[in-house]
Amino acid sequence: MSSLPEKPLVLIDGSSYLFRAYHALPPLTTSIGQATGAVKGVINMVRSLIKQYPDSPIAVIFDATGKTFRNDIYKEYKAHRPPMPDDLRGQIEPIHEIIKAMGLPLVIVPGVEADDVIGTLAHQASQIKLHTLISTGDKDLAQLVNEHVTLLNTMTREVLDIQGVKDKFGLLPEQIIDYLGLMGDKSDNIPGVPGVGPKTAVKWLEEYGAVDELIRRVDEIKGKAGENLREHIEQLKLSRELATIKLDVDLDFKPQDLQHSEADKKALLSWYKRLEFRTWIRELEEDGVKAEEIVLKGGPSLAPTPATMDETQAFSRPEKIAYSCITKLEDLESLLATLKQAGRLAISLETDGAHYKQASIIGLSLCAEAGKSAYIPVAHETAASQLDLQAVLKKLRTLLEDQALFKAGHDLKFICHVLARYGINMAGLRFDTMLQSYVLNSVEHKHTLDRLVSHYLQEDKLLLDELLGKGRHKLSYAQLELEQARDYSAQNADFIYRLQQGLEIKLQNTGLLADVYRYYEIDLMPVLLGMEEKGIRVDFQELSKQSEELTLRLAVLEQEAYKLADEEFNLGSPAQLQKIFYEKLEYPVLSKTAKGQPSTAEPVLQELALEYPLPKLLLEYRSLSKLKSTYTDKLPLQVNEQSGCIHSNFQQAVAATGRLSSSEPNLQNIPIRTEEGRRVRQAFIPAEGKRLMAADYSQVELRIMAHLSGDEGLCKAFREGLDVHRATAAEIFGVKLDAVDSSQRRSAKAINFGLIYGMSAFGLAKQLSIGRHEAQEYVERYFQRYPRVRDYMENTRQLANEQGYVETLFGRRLYLPDIHARNGMLRKAAERTAINAPMQGTAADIIKRAMIDIQHWLDVAKLDAALLLQVHDELVFEVAEQDLQLLSEGVEFRMASAAALKVPLLVDIGSGTNWDQAH
Secondary structure, eight states, X not given: OOOOOSSOEEEEEHHHHHHHHHHHSOOOBOTXXXXXHHHHHHHHHHHHHHHHSTTSOEEEEOOOSSOOHHHHHOTTTTTTOOOOOHHHHHHHHHHHHHHHHTTOOEEOOTTOOHHHHHHHHHHHHHHTTOXXXXXXSOGGGGGGOBTTEEEEETTTTEEEXXXXXXXXXXXXXXXXXXXXXXXXXXXXXXOOOTTOOHHHHHHHHHHHSSHHXXXXXXXXXXXXXXXHHHHTHHHHXXXXXXXXXXXXOOOSSOGGGOOOOOXXXXXXXXXXXXXXXXXXXXXXXXXXXXXXXOOOSSSOOOOOOOOSSOHHHHHSOOSOOEXXXXXXXXXXXXXXXXXXXXXXXXXXXXXXXXXXXXXXXXXXXEEEETTEEEEEESSOSSOSSOOOHHXXXXXXXXXXXXXXXXXXXXXXXXXXXXXXXXXXOOOOEEEEHXXXXXXXXXXXXXXXXXXXXXXXXXXOOOOHHHHHOSGGGOOOGGGSOHHHHHHHHHHHHHHHHHHHHHHHHHHHTSTTHHHHIIIIIHHHHHHHHHHHHHOEEEOHHHHHHHHHHHHHHHHHHHHHHHHHHTSOXXXXXXXXXXXXXXXXXXXXXXOBOTTSOBOOOHHHHHHHTTTOHHHHHHHHHHHHHHHIIIIITTGGGGBXXXXXXXXXXXXXXXXXXXXXXXXXXXXXXXXXXXXXXXXXXXXXXXXXXXXXXXXXXXXXXXXXXXXXXXXXXXXXXXXXXXXXXXXXXXXHHTOOGGGOOHHHHHHHHHHXXXXXXXXXXXXXXXXXXXXXXXXHHHHHHHHHHSHHHHHHHHHHHHHHHHHSEEEOTTOOEEEOTTTTXXXXXXXXXHHHHHHHHHHHHHHHHHHHHHHHHHHHHHHHHOOSEEEEEEETTEEEEEEEGGGXXXXXXXXXXXXXXSSOOSSOOOEEEEEESSHHHHO
């Protein structure tokens, strides 16, 4: 595919992106309910193109309202389309006004569709040999492609020149009108020829060249297809006319007239504030821009609702504490009548402690007012009187499934899992105290309810371990006395209610953390819930086969180790290894344990393995042994009997950087750099008749580094689609791009990734097995070529020292408690974390946003597909064969557009009959 000129005329098909953005993004709203999803999607795309083509004239073209010439020749044209949704109609004015405030020409020609305006402008530009780039998601515009006109689908990053059209459709651009005429278009109600799909249309046009020749020789077409064609000749001609884009619309301007004006930043800031686009607000405010007053043409005021209390009031202990126990249906109905009037409801669910797929409900507590909470027992062994679980859930269903009643809990995901097993889909999920605490301070090791109560409420909470006891006489929760169970559970609900109010206020008062919680963490939770409920299948036979092979390989390694040591020993015993390594074989002591003994830890083995065979063999032994015990032996034991799937637990409140982790099993740690590790992935399989599809961000942290640093050399490499490691090697070693050898590329890759993880010249020297002086020269040359990367690192260190934390691109904070530590090693480690955390954290935010957007799309797109796993920068889906292409395109677009960076986000997609094959 040919490269694009640097400064093409860019024509944006605004109407195409308006509807795609509306359906692609989740139903984003402001704090008072103003819909903003389509605005954000369209403007994000426009901003992306401005960054990609900063020196190009850019215009945005929208459809005019009302009928067009196509309605005159075919009254059913677009007749079946439903009216525009009200929440989309209300977003059109903001989109138009923001585009104008950006200084871009906004083109709407009365009585003319956007396609025809674009076609006319592109045709006029071609006549004067002005290269035109049409940004659209509409396949119909492929008919406009020629040597001067190229299509760009900003959502999927697909670029179509003449060869690109041929590769995608199997036809040349001049055949696309006939292609569309034959197939018709359901979305526009263009009839086409019944029964003719893409394959038949391409086959006929390849054979006959054009529809006119096909009609002339129509008697040669055999079978049912030929009958349909002969019967619908006139309909075909009409469809072809409807599909033809006009090139002669009467315009009162020329392509050369489409020039930018100065952006009205004050007006932009006003719109962004009205629509609560906080990241864009911060961009402008950092430039010293102040908003101007502007008036919407109707619609509600967008003023924020003031808080009714401060965090001190929210966290304070109520004067009166009243915990009740509900054991009669009439008392439950009275409680429900009160709760229905509440705006938010805290829930504490007490279970038998099993995995969420097996957990049984023992009781639950509800609280809608600080200090006032009610416990409902349903399965206590010691209760003289309690309610029937099914009767309780029947009464509670409407309340729990009410989207307008906001729910609060500690680990809401677990509560939702358990209730789902009883047929209740809890809605209104808004306040999770575990996630609120995590967003406020992710480096805190524990976000348990006990700790939050102690830290924020400064009260002592009843501890379950103390109530249940220990050892042989430990009770189950069902065996607790009812009074004890009431006090414990009702207190939990009360504390959750008070905590969520105070934590909400703290988040609102702390930078963009309220947005991180609202638009990333709590919105992601239902996505993870669905992934965990779905689970993923594993191939028992494959795992058993791998375990057997690993057993044999480990036995061989064990014997080889005995030969190298000239004696038998326990390969897992540090004491025996110390004797063999340092007394018998006299290896150099590189490090010592806290007790002063020579170390046999993995980093020591890795360094010794560079010179000695036994440590190298032991590293392989340890790796394979862990693989066997953790995965090939254990995975079959973690399969749920009812579903036949593994249901991993995806944890949000663990990794300090914002990345997800998983447990039971830990899918993040399956090694992919070894053949044996990749084979474990072969045991993860789709349901019968389906495929797995994997979508993986390409070098996402390096791309984020390019964006954050703004280094032009690095940005240029990514924008031009170069192999960034090869480009870096060419810069560092002073050679042409095509002259870079594999060794130079490997060195550049180590530097690219090493620097973002804070690697020193000493560490680089060890990794590349070169001298420290030579490694230092590599680093210096790197910073000479990419000077703003060094500036970014130095500025980040300074900022971390000044404020004690760093932030991701979207405002997530990572606090650095050791940034001022007296211990130099701790301080240096904190500085390395300060440099890397914004990249790792931003990568985490981006994939979370993509997951949310993808799941919303899947909910409405009616594809036979589901998101199953998230591992590092990769998403894994299960999909029916017929929906694979649609899923691939939709996922790629949503992942690529999850953030607007200075460089493109690229996504690698593969599919197969197992996870390894898909990756």
